[in-house]
Amino acid sequence: MKTDDKYVDRLYHFNGKWDMPGICGLKVVRKSGKTIVIATNLYDKNPGTSISRWSAQLATIICSELEIDPGELVFIERNPNIHSRLEFYAETFDIVEFDREGSHFANPVWKRISGDEVDELIA
Numbered sequence: 001m002k003t004d005d006k007y008v009d010r011l012y013h014f015n016g017k018w019d020m021p022g023i024c025g026l027k028v029v030r031k032s033g034k035t036i037v038i039a040t041n042l043y044d045k046n047p048g049t050s051i052s053r054w055s056a057q058l059a060t061i062i063c064s065e066l067e068i069d070p071g072e073l074v075f076i077e078r079n080p081n082i083h084s085r086l087e088f089y090a091e092t093f094d095i096v097e098f099d100r101e102g103s104h105f106a107n108p109v110w111k112r113i114s115g116d117e118v119d120e121l122i123a
Contacts, residue, residue, distance in 0.1 A: 016049025
């Protein structure tokens, strides 16, 4: 899988479940009143926990490390197109909404959105 598309600005290393090292693509766009974070699954490049299984913890870590106000976070999970004939592997975007427990996020809920909607958010 390529990591040179428009939604991946850099690689982001994190500790996932059982402190296994993980990696994802990360794009951060700060706009007035909100910070959009797009975390991209890297499938075969990620030796650890999938971002889908670690989204609440990952959002918490990213907010802390990048000094993002949790109240301004718009967290988007991206699964890139891996060019398979199976529709399951097409590019998808989901806004992930969380409950807040102090400075931590919990109970993720995914809402599918289109690539055009993502482009509008980050424009």
